[in-house]
Amino acid sequence: MKIRSGFVSNSSSCSFTCCISGSTTSGRDGYYEDFTPINCCCGHGFAPQYALDIPENPTLEQKRDIIQSECLESSLKNCDDVDWDNLSDEKVEEVYAASEEDIRGFFSKSYHERGISEAPECICPVCAFQKISRNDRIKYLLKEILGDEGSFKKVDKDIKEKFGNYNDFENYIKEIKP
Numbered sequence: 001m002k003i004r005s006g007f008v009s010n011s012s013s014c015s016f017t018c019c020i021s022g023s024t025t026s027g028r029d030g031y032y033e034d035f036t037p038i039n040c041c042c043g044h045g046f047a048p049q050y051a052l053d054i055p056e057n058p059t060l061e062q063k064r065d066i067i068q069s070e071c072l073e074s075s076l077k078n079c080d081d082v083d084w085d086n087l088s089d090e091k092v093e094e095v096y097a098a099s100e101e102d103i104r105g106f107f108s109k110s111y112h113e114r115g116i117s118e119a120p121e122c123i124c125p126v127c128a129f130q131k132i133s134r135n136d137r138i139k140y141l142l143k144e145i146l147g148d149e150g151s152f153k154k155v156d157k158d159i160k161e162k163f164g165n166y167n168d169f170e171n172y173i174k175e176i177k178p
């Protein structure tokens with residue numbers, strides 16, 4: 001059977017929430033309307049406006065991270081004979097130096113707008129500890145309240161004792177936007 005390309009009968013909707021601002025974007029088949037997501041290799045997903053520039057002088061580990069990120073596969077030079085599983089420090093320096101201009105071009109603001117699915121840590125504001133994600137912030141607050149044990153049992157008990165029904169409880173927490 002011949003399949004006509006460019007024609008999708010079952011398009012699927014997608015949505016994405018920025019872990020920093022909480023703003024959402026939605027679209028179809030991986031194309032988003034308001035902004036295109038960037039996901040770092042540690043799993044933080046954020047809007048492109050929060051992406052950091054590649055550091056002026058990356059450390060060896062940052063260079064290793066950058067050249068190994070999947071999004072760069074086709075932009076790297078001098079890497080036909082590279083053994084990616086055993087990348088020596090010298091080879092990292094060599095590949096990075098040969099491709100630096102293209103790498104910076106790829107990660108420049110305009111490229112950010114195309115979205116990246118496995119971005120290196122050094123462009124992630126959460127990994128770089130410049131922004132706190134909404135999720136981590138809430139986990140921190142919970143940790144402060146719950147302590148090391150991390151059990152919600154006492155919290156649930158307190159809620160039930162303090163409020164007579166779900167409506168009263170819901171009213172009490174409605175101003176909080178996690």
Ligand SMILES: [Zn+2]
Pocket residue numbers: 040041042043044121124125126127128
């Ligand atoms: Zn990250």
